[in-house]
Amino acid sequence: MIFEFSESQLQLKDAARKALDRECPISRVRAVLEDGRPFDRELWQFLAGMGFVGAAIPEAHGGAGAGHLDLCAIAGELGRALAPVPALSSVYLAAELLMQAGSEDQKARLLPRIADGSLLVCVAFSEGVGQPDLHHCRTTQAAGRLSGEKFPVLDGGIADMAIVPAAGPDEDMPSLFIVDLQGEGVSREALTSIDPTRGLARLSFDGAPAEPLGVKGEAGRLLDRAFDRAAILLAFEQVGGAERALEMATDYAGQRVAFGRPIGSFQAIKHKLVDLFVDVTLARSNAYFGAWALSNDAAELGLAASAARVSASEAFIHCATENIHVHGAMGFTWDMDCHLFYRRAHLLSVALGGQAMWQDRLVARAADDRQIAGEG
Amino acid sequence: MDFGDSPEEAAFRAEARAWLAENRPMELEAGLRRFAARDRSNVHLPELDGVDALQASKDWQRRKYDAGWACVAWPREHGGRGASQIERVIWEQEEGIYARLSHVFFTGIGMAGSTIMAHGTDAQKAAYLHPMASGEHLWCQMFSEPSGGSDVAGLLTRAERQADGDWRLNGSKIWTTHAQIADYGLLIARTDPSVPKHKGLTMFILDMKSPGITVQPILQMSGRSTFNQVHFDDVPLPDSARIGPESQGWRVALTTLMNERLLLGSTPSTGVPELIDLCTRVSVGGRPAIEDSGVRASIARWVAQSTGLKYAMMRSISDLSNGRPIGPEYSVGKLVANELIQQVAQFAFDLQGPAGAMVEESEELSQFMAVLLDSPSLRVGGGASEIQRNIIGEQVLGLPQEPRPDKDTPFNETGARQSRQSAGPDRGGNDGG
Numbered sequence: 130m131i132f133e134f135s136e137s138q139l140q141l142k143d144a145a146r147k148a149l150d151r152e153c154p155i156s157r158v159r160a161v162l163e164d165g166r167p168f169d170r171e172l173w174q175f176l177a178g179m180g181f182v183g184a185a186i187p188e189a190h191g192g193a194g195a196g197h198l199d200l201c202a203i204a205g206e207l208g209r210a211l212a213p214v215p216a217l218s219s220v221y222l223a224a225e226l227l228m229q230a231g232s233e234d235q236k237a238r239l240l241p242r243i244a245d246g247s248l249l250v251c252v253a254f255s256e257g258v259g260q261p262d263l264h265h266c267r268t269t270q271a272a273g274r275l276s277g278e279k280f281p282v283l284d285g286g287i288a289d290m291a292i293v294p295a296a297g298p299d300e301d302m303p304s305l306f307i308v309d310l311q312g313e314g315v316s317r318e319a320l321t322s323i324d325p326t327r328g329l330a331r332l333s334f335d336g337a338p339a340e341p342l343g344v345k346g347e348a349g350r351l352l353d354r355a356f357d358r359a360a361i362l363l364a365f366e367q368v369g370g371a372e373r374a375l376e377m378a379t380d381y382a383g384q385r386v387a388f389g390r391p392i393g394s395f396q397a398i399k400h401k402l403v404d405l406f407v408d409v410t411l412a413r414s415n416a417y418f419g420a421w422a423l424s425n426d427a428a429e430l431g432l433a434a435s436a437a438r439v440s441a442s443e444a445f446i447h448c449a450t451e452n453i454h455v456h457g458a459m460g461f462t463w464d465m466d467c468h469l470f471y472r473r474a475h476l477l478s479v480a481l482g483g484q485a486m487w488q489d490r491l492v493a494r495a496a497d498d499r500q501i502a503g504e505g
Numbered sequence: 506m507d508f509g510d511s512p513e514e515a516a517f518r519a520e521a522r523a524w525l526a527e528n529r530p531m532e533l534e535a536g537l538r539r540f541a542a543r544d545r546s547n548v549h550l551p552e553l554d555g556v557d558a559l560q561a562s563k564d565w566q567r568r569k570y571d572a573g574w575a576c577v578a579w580p581r582e583h584g585g586r587g588a589s590q591i592e593r594v595i596w597e598q599e600e601g602i603y604a605r606l607s608h609v610f611f612t613g614i615g616m617a618g619s620t621i622m623a624h625g626t627d628a629q630k631a632a633y634l635h636p637m638a639s640g641e642h643l644w645c646q647m648f649s650e651p652s653g654g655s656d657v658a659g660l661l662t663r664a665e666r667q668a669d670g671d672w673r674l675n676g677s678k679i680w681t682t683h684a685q686i687a688d689y690g691l692l693i694a695r696t697d698p699s700v701p702k703h704k705g706l707t708m709f710i711l712d713m714k715s716p717g718i719t720v721q722p723i724l725q726m727s728g729r730s731t732f733n734q735v736h737f738d739d740v741p742l743p744d745s746a747r748i749g750p751e752s753q754g755w756r757v758a759l760t761t762l763m764n765e766r767l768l769l770g771s772t773p774s775t776g777v778p779e780l781i782d783l784c785t786r787v788s789v790g791g792r793p794a795i796e797d798s799g800v801r802a803s804i805a806r807w808v809a810q811s812t813g814l815k816y817a818m819m820r821s822i823s824d825l826s827n828g829r830p831i832g833p834e835y836s837v838g839k840l841v842a843n844e845l846i847q848q849v850a851q852f853a854f855d856l857q858g859p860a861g862a863m864v865e866e867s868e869e870l871s872q873f874m875a876v877l878l879d880s881p882s883l884r885v886g887g888g889a890s891e892i893q894r895n896i897i898g899e900q901v902l903g904l905p906q907e908p909r910p911d912k913d914t915p916f917n918e919t920g921a922r923q924s925r926q927s928a929g930p931d932r933g934g935n936d937g938g
């Protein structure tokens with residue numbers, strides 16, 4: 130039993146930290162926010178060049194073939210840097226779905242281009258307000274053409290292709306399809322995102338040509354599994370962001386003086402920060418177990434993923450929220466970076482379905498597995 | 506990252522399992538499980554119907570010791586197995602519920618033992634560690650006093666040097682778990698009141714059979730009596746019972762307190778699986794509670810906390826076994842576990858509606874009330890939650906300390922004996938003395 134990243138993974142993490150400190154300082158995230166760009170394409174190309182984007186994609190398909198633990202280590206650093214890049218859609222979801230369900234031809238065609246950063250693929254699962262329903266949808270498919278509307282779609286405005294669940298006229302169970310977003314029958318509209326550095330869009334399909342992905346009628350099962358896998362990777366991002374927000378708050382509390390002493394010496398502030406630290410520590414530990422389950426395809430994957438997701442969302446939102454509070458009115462200004470964390474934390478907490486959905490999944494899994502902190 | 510067993514670990518597990526299959530006292534299992542459902546601490550003697558639990562505990566400890574399974578991670582020379590920290594975890598997983606029969610020895614093994622190993626003389630190690638491991642000697646911890654437990658460095662019990670170089674003890678300790686059955690106590694006393702509070706303390710081993718000691722059990726709100734007040738009236742203490750140099754007791758105490766947090770942080774169970782069971786049996790709005798979204802939201806947070814806690818503790822073990830200092834994860838363990846236990850018990854209480862308030866016949870339901878009534882002690886014992894937060898805030902996050910008016914004042918000028926002035930949170934040893 131080893132509950133830590135290996136030496137080489139720690140080195141990779143360190144290299145990613147250094148590269149992102151250099152290439153993606155918070156000023157670069159802010160520039161994306163203020164320019165109204167939906168993401169930073171040059172940064173994505175840089176990360177692809179470092180081998181980070183294709184870390185878990187097999188070498189045969191143009192990736193580094195390093196495995197999911199490496200990708201987890203990288204994800205933590207992307208989260209910490211608030212990197213304005215489409216890792217969740219193109220890598221954690223789309224590449225994973227292709228690796229799990231794609232034909233040899235699809236993998237050979239698409240994975241190398243995802244890995245080198247030239248192809249962006251989003252996954253369009255939401256159909257309006259409410260938690261995503263992975264097993265049903267209103268979007269229809271007939272004779273290889275899709276009709277319907279998906280929104281909000283993360284990175285829908287910048288992606289070249291989308292993976293879309295849709296059901297045939299008499300089908301109960303949707304199937305997955307790949308749609309060329311530059312092709313006919315597709316229109317898209319940018320939506321205003323709580324975190325403008327991570328863009329959202331509405332995709333409308335009107336007889337758009339679609340290529341089947343995976344077994345017919347299996348969209349629900351495939352997405353369920355892909356969501357678990359993505360949740361673990363995303364949890365690392367969230368923990369990375371949470372950690373940095375906590376560092377900001379802790380630094381400020383050590384410097385800002387009120388009533389003749391640093392505000393961090395007041396227990397109301399000190400204990401608040403400790404509670405954040407506790408959340409981050411638990412979330413990171415859940416994410417580590419998730420990383421192991423992910424890289425071993427362990428039977429515990431579902432439980433591990435939902436625990437990692439629930440605690441990471443909570444930790445990031447908690448840290449980002451209290452970071453503003455500890456900074457006082459200054460924390461509420463546009464020019465302080467606190468709101469970048471607050472925006473990202475909230476976006477990520479719903480991007481893969483919100484807490485209500487994941488709490489539900491967690492309890493369903495926990496009810497099947499009584500080993501949670503049980504006594505032999 | 507590997508949460509599974511390596512081949513060597515699997516072999517160790519198989520060896521442990523085989524020995525346990527032959528040797529565990531199976532006839533006690535049901536009773537231990539009943540007790541475990543009601544008591545979430547890991548330093549208590551179990552209560553077993555019709556069985557002398559102390560004798561059963563001693564028997565089990567002795568059997569393990571003879572086969573090298575007591576204190577698996579201790580060096581062999583001190584009565585252990587010389588196993589790794591990971592192997593210790595594997596052993597604990599396999600021993601499971603039977604570990605309850607060793608809990609009464611944990612104050613010794615987990616706290617006094619670690620302290621003697623780090624600061625004791627060779628003679629002390631030779632005299633005390635083997636009988637501690639074998640369960641022949643039962644230990645208690647004598648730190649807290651009526652004047653204060655959080656601010657333990659402000660203690661008043663005096664040990665005074667006699668002409669022959671030995672000591673005489675006067676004063677009183679309180680909240681001493683298992684003092685009524687202990688053979689030895691790890692005791693910290695003031696030996697020099699003319700210096701600031703942390704600088705005049707010395708650590709001792711107290712033979713509980715010494716003349717001048719009276720032990721008074723204290724009835725707790727739960728109706729049990731696991732702790733006591735202990736009075737010292739001119740108790741003789743040989744100088745050979747001193748651990749570490751005179752006036753260096755605070756430094757020694759820090760080892761004990763760190764190990765105490767570690768011990769109390771690895772809570773055997775949080776009650777979450779029991780709560781999930783309950784939720785399948787009681788209903789809310791005409792449906793099983795487990796199907797109610799509000800109930801699910803609460804349970805989900807606690808499940809995520811329990812699993813997070815479990816893996817945080819495992820990650821600390823990794824640090825230990827890689828020779829790194831124990832990570833900050835250990836300090837969150839006690840804080841999270843003990844608050845979680847109380848919240849879960851209160852939720853289970855509420856789910857039962859008015860029936861939650863009645864002392865039920867059924868074992869399954871009455872366990873929640875038992876935990877509910879016991880749970881306030883967990884957040885106080887071994888350093889209250891506020892003190893744990895101060896420790897994490899100051900030692901892990903590096904936040905500035907609070908002002909401490911008495912920290913540098915000679916103890917006998919602080920007016921401590923007349924009225925307790927507000928003092929800094931010292932149980933965790935933030936000052937480092």
Ligand SMILES: Cc1cc2nc3c(=O)[nH]c(=O)nc-3n(C[C@H](O)[C@H](O)[C@H](O)COP(=O)(O)OP(=O)(O)OC[C@H]3O[C@@H](n4cnc5c(N)ncnc54)[C@H](O)[C@@H]3O)c2cc1C
Pocket residue numbers: 396645646647648649652653654655656679680681682683732882883885886887888889890891892928929930932
């Ligand atoms: C079941 C049980 C078993 C125990 N067993 C033992 C034992 O075997 N041996 C032993 O030596 N002791 C034992 N104790 C004592 C325990 O260590 C103390 O109760 C604990 O350290 C708190 O001290 P106190 O009770 O004097 O409370 P106080 O120190 O008076 O604290 C009262 C309240 O004030 C808060 N407080 C104090 N200082 C601060 C501060 N600086 N900032 C914020 N809040 C503060 C505390 O958190 C607490 O809520 C046991 C206690 C219990 C409940």
